[in-house]
Amino acid sequence: xxxxxxxxxxxxxxxxxxxxxxxxxxxxxxxxxxxxxxxxxxxxxxxxxxxxxxxxxxxxxxxxxxxxxxxxxxxxxxxxxxxxxxxxxxxxxxxxxxxxxxxxxxxxxxxxxxxxxxxxxxxxxxxxxxxxxxxxxxxxxxxxxxxxxxxxxxxxxxxxxxxxxxxxxxxxxxxxxxxxxxxxxxxxxxxxxxxxxxxxxxxxxxxxxxxxxxxxxxxxxxxxxxx
Ligand SMILES: Nc1ncnc2c1ncn2[C@@H]1O[C@H](COP(=O)(O)OP(=O)(O)O)[C@@H](O)[C@H]1O
Ligand SMILES: [Mg+2]
Numbered sequence: 001x002x003x004x005x006x007x008x009x010x011x012x013x014x015x016x017x018x019x020x021x022x023x024x025x026x027x028x029x030x031x032x033x034x035x036x037x038x039x040x041x042x043x044x045x046x047x048x049x050x051x052x053x054x055x056x057x058x059x060x061x062x063x064x065x066x067x068x069x070x071x072x073x074x075x076x077x078x079x080x081x082x083x084x085x086x087x088x089x090x091x092x093x094x095x096x097x098x099x100x101x102x103x104x105x106x107x108x109x110x111x112x113x114x115x116x117x118x119x120x121x122x123x124x125x126x127x128x129x130x131x132x133x134x135x136x137x138x139x140x141x142x143x144x145x146x147x148x149x150x151x152x153x154x155x156x157x158x159x160x161x162x163x164x165x166x167x168x169x170x171x172x173x174x175x176x177x178x179x180x181x182x183x184x185x186x187x188x189x190x191x192x193x194x195x196x197x198x199x200x201x202x203x204x205x206x207x208x209x210x211x212x213x214x215x216x217x218x219x220x221x222x223x224x225x226x227x
Contacts, residue, residue: 001019001020001043001052002018002052002053003017003052004016004017004052004054005049005052006038006042007038007050008047013038014038014205014206015205015206016052016206017052017207019210021149021181021183024181024197024198025181025184025196025197026181026183026200027184027193027196027198027199028183028184028185028186028202029186029187029189029192029199029221030201030203030208030224034204034205035202036154036185036186037154037185038205040151042054043074043183044076045064046066049062059072070098070099070145070147071099073146074148074151075096075142075145075150076142076150076153077139077141077153077155078153079153079185080157082135082138083126083129083134084126086125086126087125088122089121089124089129089137090122090123092141093111093137093141094144095141095144096140096145097144100144100145104144107143107144107146114140114143114170114173114174115136115139115170118133118136118137121133131158131159132166132167135159138155139155139167139171143174148181149181149182150182150183151183152171152182152183152185154185154186155184155186156168156187156191157187164188168195172195189225193221197212198211199213199216201216208224209224
């Protein structure tokens with residue numbers, strides 16, 4: 001994205017955001033209300049691009065509707081309401097598997113290997129899963145699309161520290177095994193920095209800093225969160 005501006009109706013939230021992702025885990029950090037969800041929604045084409053450019057693999061995404069993104073290798077995991085509560089675990093995953101070239105069964109097997117808990121609960125309604133299991137299902141559904149880019153919005157929200165550890169280990173594993181690029185928005189900066197390659201810190205809808213995760217000191221990060 002280049003000089004991207006977006007928001008809700010007349011109210012612009014993101015101002016002049018510029019970055020390019022490579023094959024990496026790219027973290028979007030920032031305090032509550034900084035614009036992380038707005039950024040991911042704009043990337044997912046759920047909010048219009050007011051100005052600037054948005055492209056993926058050389059193609060301009062601006063004119064495309066959100067439903068065209070899965071077939072272009074982009075999977076979006078929203079912060080909330082990211083599973084169909086009345087459908088079973090297996091049905092949720094199957095819906096994710098409608099795109100791509102590989103068979104659904106093969107992908108399903110991979111997701112169940114990565115998240116054995118989902119295999120144990122395949123017949124259970126998604127709405128009855130625990131918070132951690134629900135997040136695993138949402139990530140699993142995204143993986144069923146065989147994506148080249150996953151947009152993950154605050155997967156750790158509402159999870160206990162132990163579950164956050166497990167989920168982040170899985171995210172790092174997905175990155176390592178599949179070579180998929182991951183853009184992850186998080187409030188949990190400390191954990192995210194452990195798996196991220198680069199970090200964009202947003203503050204009031206603007207880029208506060210963009211740098212390698214290794215080069216981001218705790219002091220710098222704290223400064224960003226206090227603006
Ligand atoms: N639907 C909406 N309409 C108007 N403003 C919104 C809407 N959703 C979020 N905002 C505003 O956009 C800003 C950024 O919110 P958000 O992107 O959700 O932040 P974050 O995900 O970093 O917590 C906040 O000021 C918030 O109030
Ligand atoms: Mg958010």
